[in-house]
Amino acid sequence: MYHILVAEDEPWIRSSVVEMVNRIGEETFTVSQATNGEEAWALIQESWPTVLITDIMMPMMDGLSLIQKIHEYGIPMAFIIISGYDNFQYAQKAIRYGVTEYLLKPVDLDQLREALRRSEQSIGSLKEISQYMSRFQQLVNSLGEITPQTAGRKMSDLIHSVLRLKHLNPAARLNLLRIFEWKLTGLVKELSPGQALPSIPADAEDTAIIRHFDQLAMLLIMHSAEQNKADTHLMTKRVCDYIQTHYKKDISLTEMAQYANMSISYFSSWFKRCTGRTLVQYIQEVRIEKAKQLLLETQLKNYEIAEQVGFATQPYFIRVFKNTVGVSPNSFRKRMGP
Structure with a gap:
């Protein structure tokens, strides 16, 4: 089982890439996601991914700086860069850090499948x-x-x-x-x-x-x-209450670390220790609970519910819902509805 980290600041692109990775290797890959390079660096120290899929232009730390840092610390990893046409040439600088996979946006499913296949072959002793x-x-x-x-x-x-x-x-x-x-x-x-x-x-x-x-x-x-x-219960409650209120937003690890007045790296491990879940897992659970309510109490379509509870795309919402609940949103509505 390989773990893949997707670092991309555009929510819909990030969700799309995560969804494609899940489709390509549902039984082979686990996936986490970061909204910028700093978040990705913190998550790398928690999940130790085998493959990093990263955009180049991101806030706080760009993709090349992230790859350089990984290289300097000697963390074994395969890299796939996703890039817009304007900065595709810039991506060539990453070759000194062993990057061989470059994909242009919008990311094509078949090209990503091939890039992951080649990355898997190159992993070897990793x-x-x-x-x-x-x-x-x-x-x-x-x-x-x-x-x-x-x-x-x-x-x-x-x-x-x-x-x-x-x-x-x-x-x-x-x-x-x-x-x-x-x-x-x-x-x-x-x-x-x-x-x-x-x-x-x-x-x-x-x-x-x-x-x-x-x-x-x-x-x-x-x-x-x-x-x-120390009394961490109050801070945990504050953070969880914030998520319950703002779950429709693209809540980032950076945002929550600032809210809790902690470093990104420490907040990531602290939150998991206090709740038993990663931040993304907790947010998704909240969104799925809200989605279940909407499925039972309204006649909204799946894409409308996905948008209302904070999922960037309908396919991603359906996949997360099925993985969490065990059935698709439509099946849940039929089984549990009046």
Whole structure:
């Protein structure tokens, strides 16, 4: 199962691309979406996608700057650029970062299918690396729910398995350790900006590397526990109430992070920890509940309901509704209506 991130600031284009990706690989791909480069960067640190589909011209951070940042941090990923004709030449600069797929807007379904097929073929060893990153993220997400002893054991097991790549794939080993360290230190700094962090020499022995990551995990658990003691219920309620009121809008991660006075990256992980859902999942659930009401209480057509509850396109609304409820909007109306 591959995870694909779509970064595009135009709502209807973003929804259209997400819908096409879902149609192409319903059983093969999972998809998340971002409205700008900063959001995409935050989500990359949460979902570790295998493929990034990105526009070039976006607010806050453009697509090429995003790809450059991913490249600098050594995060393994395949890239597909979608571009308007006027800046298609600009996209060629991305070739230095290994970008080989460029699609012109409006995006054609068959061309996107072929680009994804070629990207899948080029992924190769990224598959194994992505699995390690997913294991790491699952562990980080569970740190507030498991005992420190369990967390330490799981972290040791994970780092042990990465260290075993030393002879099979030295570059992947180094890259994974670097990414894990960067992620953990970033989370600790978010929670406690003044915290002194342990460092480890590049030539450290395996036992010292394992001990280093155990220390980082314990620091994160300690500061997370302190944060959880604070009353976050009020802020969670405020954020959820805002979504309940403004669900018709194209609510972005950036907007909600600003509303909660948090960084984009921290808000993304905080919201999921508090609600058990990503921001997009929560917004979609609210919209689907509103859509169910309209289906039962009005005679509005699907495209009208999709527009009223905030979905950019009717096909995307129908797909999300069916995935959430289990039946299509029309079937739901027939079954549940008078």
